[in-house]
Amino acid sequence: MKEFCEVVTPFTEEQARSLKAGDRVLITGELYTGRDAAHKRLIELVNAGGEIPFDIKDSIIYYVGPTPAKPGAICGSAGPTSSYRMDKYAPTLMELGLRGMIGKGIRNHDVIETMKRVGAVYFAATGGAGALLSQCVNSSRVIAYEDLGPEAVRLISVTDFPAIVAIDSYGANLYDR
């Protein structure tokens, strides 16, 4: 067994379907950041007939609200937040093309069923390891909802970001014991 699977963005269905719960991955490429407030706005926008303000097809969203970057630094501390708070919004985003989510903790039935249908993967990163994970971030810029401060949507690029497949696109769940 390989120690790590490489995941790159755009995160295609082929890549997603090849991953199994429990696989340890290193993610390289571009991720969008978003948490509670940004998700609420995105879904309100979609429900009102609007378009997501970034290219969501085959994308990965990282549930994170980083600390502010120090002068000269790229990114502050940036570990995952609890994913279940985004469960209400995630299925709609997956229907629009979202293929990967990075967070921590459990997901609900609706999220998992949608993941199976569209071929999406839920990755977990280690909660409370924000300083460690920030070392993988090469660039970061706000691309939407700047007024939300730490909850703004950012486009970040990462190299060898360590995570684990918590729930795969077939519904296998590492948290089920």
Place this chain on the structure above:
Amino acid sequence: MGRDAHMREIQADLIKDTIKTLFLDANISIGEDVSTAIESAYAREKSPIGKTVLKQIQDNNRIAAEQELAICQDTGYAIVFVTLGQDVHIVGGGYSQAINQGVREAYEEGYFRKSVVDEPIYSRKNTGDNTPAIIYTDIAPGENIDIEVAAKGFGSENMSAVKMLVPSDGEEGVIDFIVDTVRKAGPNPCPPIIVGVGVGGTLDKACVLAKKATMRTVGSRNAHPAYAALEEKILERINKLGVGPAGFGGDTTAIGLNIEYHPTHIAGMPVAVNICCHASRHGIARI
């Protein structure tokens, strides 16, 4: 009035500076109690993935200290417990203003995340400076100010619970409720966790005690032998749940469990369980 009273004057600015230093330190340097507990958990842990997670936590805490970077991006809600000596006269500013100013300056200068919103249901507008702090004040004899702070993360706060048990529920009822709360929390509160338990008092008193219990040194034991034994017993039960580091399974679900108790009513036995993530950031100071 005040003819014989000796009052020690303390500048509000000194309170502000003390609070600021405590939060700056707590958010960057993990306490020795927590790092020692994680180290020994790493030695004991049998799950390979659990070991990997514990190693990541150790690396994280080292990087945070070296780079003066927040341990976790959730730099927490500022919790402040104060025991104010009754012979202290605070001069040069307001008491809670000084505390909040200390929080404000720490979160700005430390490049910490501001995670407080002004109102919970409708606007949810970020206050922009991580204030107001949650402040609990006791007044006691003496001329010192004892301060205890925590930067409390909310991933674990959200997994906390309180239940109004009744006397007939007994020790078993208390144990079951605590273990069940941790089981239900599963991977969400960033295990390995520190469990703070408040037993007795009223609904609100039990909750405050539980918060205070999360801030007690990890590995310390309640002075009451029966409660100390109960702490050990519940910790063992919790670590048999198999939740494990980050919830991926393993022997280390909690690295600490502290209970605080208080007299209660003849009809009741409130139990509050306040969960704290492995990044238990707390500090104390005396002025």
